[in-house]
Amino acid sequence: MFELFAQACAASPARAALVTATLRLSYAELAQRVLRCAGELERQACGPLVAFELARPQAVVLMLACLKAGKTFLPIDAGTAPAVRDQMLGSVACDTLVEQLDLDSGVPSLRQLAPAVASTARPDPARFDGVMSLMFTSGSTGRPKAVMVRAASVRNLLHAPDFFTLRPEDVFATYSPLSFDASTFEIFTPLLNGNTLVVLDKNEVLAASALAAAVRREGISVLWLTAGLFQAMVLAGQCAGLAGLRTLLVGGDKVDWHAARRFLALAPQVALYNGYGPTENTVFTTVARLDVAVLxxxxxxxxxxxxxxxxxxxxxxxxxxxxxxxxSGRLLVGGAGLAAGYVGTTGNEAFLDHPQAVGGRFYDTGDQVRRDSAGTYYFIGRQDAQVKLNGHRVDLNGIAQRCIEAGLAPRVIAWCHAALGGLVLACADGGPDRVTVADARIDAVLSAWERPKRIVNLAEWALNANGKTDAAALRARAEALISAAPVAGDDAAAAADPLVALAEQLLGVRIQDRRAKLFALGFDSVSMLGLQAGLNERFGADLDLLDIYEAASLAGIEELLRDRCCI
Known part of the structure; x- marks a missing residue:
């Protein structure tokens, strides 16, 4: 696949390839750094796998260099807990980690991992032939496993793509976590086709004014959003930046019909697409162009x-x-997008040999799907305990088991709470200390996108007549406690502390400490949009999302509102 990037470099060497707030590399300049990095990888990295924990511009150089050097790369997001990172590296027997890369020269700093991290149970290096990257997913078993994404699958999907109209002048934005396969679309679509790639900070995407400014400044025309973030931005009226695009792709979860319909009414000139697909079939399996007539x-x-x-x-x-x-039935996928499988043997039973499969194998997605007479597909739901959290597919049973093993509590169940828009854990027998979402043990075993919105501590654990956990009864008890939090219209609470009342309404929890960090209270990038909209409406403020991030706590927000004479 590297030859496609080389062709783009040869065709337009002076064109901007990689753009950041402080850096602008042409295709010729990017190629120079990539080739230097590839040479160092060939000289220093003995094994077939190269993991990295790098800022995005450096990561782009390294990923392209791995393509040139014939290495399979494994991205690790910044902030990943060391224990989680070591488990990931050990599970795939990776012995090379890149923690730094000089953007001026393209020279990486490689660290050879100790045997305790690089497992002795090494897979056959030939297994990685043709594998571009490893992406961790719960797949069909609940334990995170490394999907072997084939370079040929990425080439099939992203070079001269057929699922949307790509123009030579298109400029793409990238901000998604590198461990999320949406980043494969963001990064490789422009660089395999000779377009420009602009690196944005996620805060720029979340702040409507900052996104609009970036779209205007860099001429960004193509952007990807998770379905949840898209819904939050549209329903909060944060569409100024999105309306300046030519193409917007959303997905990673069910797309809200009302949000899509409202966006099309507000920005009819933007082509809106819904992309669906498991990582095991390379980013997008199906894509729908959404317009007013369709909806x-x-x-x-x-x-x-x-x-x-x-x-x-x-x-x-x-x-x-x-x-x-x-x-209607269980969806099996195959053909050009299919991954090479999982590293190791766990979970590979989901890749089924079948005589009617193109290439001989299907992947069983576990999704219940409907197909109409025109051949268009509609997602119905899952047939197991897997759900989408912030665009990532995770297994609820696996999350609960990891929390138990980390010592959070002897008994834990997990589920998605519709009103809270995220994960809830119910814990019992945890001793005198109440477990909170800020518990350090959670950071050690759960990825950022798996963090719970709420943890409910139960005094008793419900069992059914057979002595097994009564999940329905436990959920009912927990949700009764959650519903005891203040709701909209609680005039007494709002009068006593309108700022806390707003936050409690958004989160559905009672807040005891106004100085606690917003993320420790349960806010995330989506609910922060709701907080911004509520603050501006209730206090007549004009706060940017970055103002709220910098304020960091409800006490900090109160001080900010006082400084701006809003309270």
Whole structure:
């Protein structure tokens, strides 16, 4: 696949390839750094795998260098707990980690990992032939596993893509976590096709004014958003930056019909797409162009579209028979997008040998899907305990088990709470100390996107007649406690402390410490948008999202509002 980048460099050497707030590299300049880095990898990295924990510009150089050097790369997000990182590296027997890379020269600093981290149970290096990257996902078993994403699959999807119209002048933005396969779309679509890639900080994307300024300044025309972030931005009226795009792709979870319909009314000139697909089938399996006619034709229903080029989608019933024509069933995918499998043996039973599969194998997504007479697919739901959190597919049972093993409590269940828009944990038998979302043990075993919105400590653990955990009863008890938090219209609470009342309404929890960090209270990037909109509406303020991030706590926000004479 590196030859496609080389062709782009040869065709337009002076064109801007990689742009940041402080750096602007042409294709020729980027290629120079990539080739230097590739040479160092070939000289120093003995194994087939190269992990990295780098800022995005340096990461782009390293990923391209790995393509040139024939190495498989493994991205690790900044802030990943060391224990989690070491588990990831050990599970794939990676013995090389890049923690620094000089952008001026392209020279990386490589660290050879100790045997305690680089497992002795090494997979066959030949297994990584043709594998571009490893992306960790819960897949079909709940334990994070490394998906082997093939370079040929990325090439099929992103070089001269068929699922949206790519123009030579398009400028792409990248901000998604590098461990999230949406970043593969963000980074490699422009660089394999000779377009420009602009690096944004996530705070720039979240702040409507900052995003609008970046779109105008850099001419950004293509952007990806998770479905949850898209919904929050649209419903909070934060569309100024989005309206300046030419193409907006959303996905990673169910897209809200009302948000999509409102956005199309506000920005009819923007082409809006819904992309669906597991990491095991390389970023996008199906894509739907969303327009007013499509949405109004089936109110409340958002299609996930039709298969992208080279991808095979089939539906299977409970007996294992493949279904033809309009039908509902379990979705199996195959063809050009299919990954090489998981590293190791765990979970690979989800890759099924089948005589009707293009290439001989299907991946069982575990998703229940409907297909209409036109061949358009619609997501119905999961057939197991897996859910989407912030665009990532995770297993609720796996999350609960990891929390138990970390000593959070002897008994834990996990579920997604619709009103809170995220994960809730119910814990019992935890001793005298109440577990909170700020517990350090959570950081050690859960990824950033798995962090709970709320932890409910229960005095008793409900069991059914067979002596097994009664999950339904536990959820009912926990949700009763959650619902005891202040709600909209609680005039007494609002009068006593309107700032705390607003935060409690958004989070659905009682807040005891106004000095606690907002993220420790349960806020995330999506609910922060709601906080911004509520503050500006209730206090007549004009706060940017970056103001709220810098204020850091409710006490800090109060001080900021006083400084601006809003209270």
């Amino acid at each position: 109004d034709g089936a109110p409340g229903v958002v299609p996930i579209g039709r298969p992208v080029r080279g991808v095979q989608c089939v539906l299977r019933d409970d007996s294992g028979e493949l279904l033809s024509g309009p039908a």
